[in-house]
Amino acid sequence: MRPLRVVGLDLSLTGTGIAATHTGEGTPRLWCSTVTPRRRPTLTRIDHERLHEAVSVVMGAARCRPDLVAIEEPLVTGTGNVPLRLAELHGAVKHWLWSRSIPYVDVHPSKVKTYATGNGGAKKDVVLASMIATYGTVGEHGVHIGSDDEADALSLLAMTLDQYGQALVDRPESHRRALSGVRWPLIDLADRAVA
DSSP states (O other): OOOOOEEEEEOOSSOEEEEEEEOTTSOEEEEEEEEOOSSOOOOSSOOHHHHHHHHHHHHHHGGGOOSEEEEEOOOOOOSTTHHHHHHHHHHHHHHHHHHTTOOEEEEOHHHHHHHHHSOTTOOHHHHHHHHHHHHTTSTTTOOOOOSHHHHHHHHHHHHHHHHTTOOSSOOOHHHHGGGTTSOOOOOOOSSOOOO
16 A cells, blocks of 8 residues: 555634645655735635635645545634635635545544544644644654644644554554544545556
């Protein structure tokens, strides 16, 4: 079985976290990044420029032809138009993935936190510290995790790899219990060729 190609996305109106197992050219390399929009979000109407910018970033990460993209589900609570604008962002990204036959899976934020820390109600700084302690030393040089958005994206990536038998590191059962209850798609890696 070849190594799984995974992208983790923590989509946000202010800073989207991305983690991937491969570069856009398909070279195996674990990396994280935070993409901050060039301008503040417009919450009173659909912001096509920001949606285009976000989808363009996802397009770049997806050049590696991922087997699966794991996306943190948006919270439907909030004030004003924030939930609506976030839902528009999720819809645009998911439609783009669907239109390219790239499978994706939604993961509830509590599952992301549980996999990272063992606690589904952990605060952002605790998730970040746990991810740095666990994955900052993975591989020859480790992976730089520079924000809580990147920590969430890397947690999504790591739990996806674990679900499909390619865990980056061994995690305790208190963390791995986050894998249950997610609607993981079937992926056949045996014969799938990657261009």
